[in-house]
Amino acid sequence: MQVLTTIDAVRTARARFDQIGLVPTMGYLHEGHLSLVRRAREECGAVAVSIFVNPTQFSPREDFSRYPRDLERDLRLLEAEGVDLVFTPAPGEIYPEGFGTYVVLPAADEVLEGAARPSHFRGVATVVCKLLNIVQPTRAYFGQKDAQQTVVVRQMVRDLNIPTTIVVAPTVREPDGLAMSSRNTYLTSEQRAVAPVIYRALRAAAQSYQAGERDATCLRQQIADLLASEPLVKPEYISLADPMTLLELDTIGARGALISLAARLGSVRLIDNLLLD
Structure with missing residues (x-):
């Protein structure tokens, strides 16, 4: 090498x-x-x-x-x-x-x-x-x-x-779903324990989409509600956007959507996303 x-x-x-x-x-x-x-x-x-x-x-x-x-x-x-x-x-x-x-x-x-x-x-x-x-x-x-x-x-x-x-x-994840990132090393043990709620919230919205939900506002709110269950997690943005233009959607159409979010746990800023086909 x-x-x-x-x-x-x-x-x-x-x-x-x-x-x-x-x-x-x-x-x-x-x-x-x-x-x-x-x-x-x-x-x-x-x-x-x-x-x-x-x-x-x-x-x-x-x-x-x-x-x-x-x-x-x-x-x-x-x-x-x-x-x-x-x-x-x-x-x-x-x-x-x-x-x-x-x-x-x-x-x-x-x-x-x-x-x-x-x-x-x-x-x-x-x-x-x-x-x-x-x-x-x-x-x-x-x-x-x-x-x-x-x-x-x-x-x-x-x-x-x-x-x-x-x-x-595809994103590589820890066994509990947290997206692997060099910045994960900044997390305290308490923050690390609650960080997987980010992926759980994304997955819950994806499951609602698979069940037929197409209203982007409803899906954003579902993610926000799940994140609110962990007070240490402070979302900066929650997005459902066109996967090519990244413009926010009101209704998810044939091209699907990119669900993405950024959240802070103390001073640590984490991002994650899922694609809806």
Whole structure:
């Protein structure tokens, strides 16, 4: 396994492979990341993983400085999975002095995570675009947990004619349903015990949909009522939106819906979602 820190080194190493799958990460890896690595291996043969805590997707009030990091542990996990290339750049390698070009999708900043985290998706789209240009992967792999991110990345790839197939894999969950996330490590034992109510609330709405409910307001209220049963969980938004445009729905139609929410448990902010077919 080659661990590379410069763009030039990645491009030189990439030339050895006909096809390669890329798994972009911010490190502190868990089973969700590793499941993407395995799928990339199955579908592409060779696998590259980036580990980069991207400063441009954090606002000044967010947790960039304390975001969990453990590069040695991450590298051990990736070596055990047979990863070929790991790109671990310093911020100055990705954003050199004088850097001033960003990828902006204005609509992404108007809803859901974009509205809650101004400029977040500008940072996401820019760093993903740079990683795709650097590695030039055949396919790039993302998890469904970050649903709006997958919509943004797919639109960017389509709009900019980037020749990479974007693969979105199902959310990987803990046995009690909590979506795996590096930020779960911030939870206290009490918060961790109640956090699975987020998934239970999403599942309850999905079951109502399967039973025939199509009124989005009713489903949002059902989720809100279940979350209210755990006082430690404070929802920021509860959304039933078109899965392609992310615009809020009054009635769920033929394209189904994306149910998503963000909630705080103390200072910890968690997101989750389910797709209604």
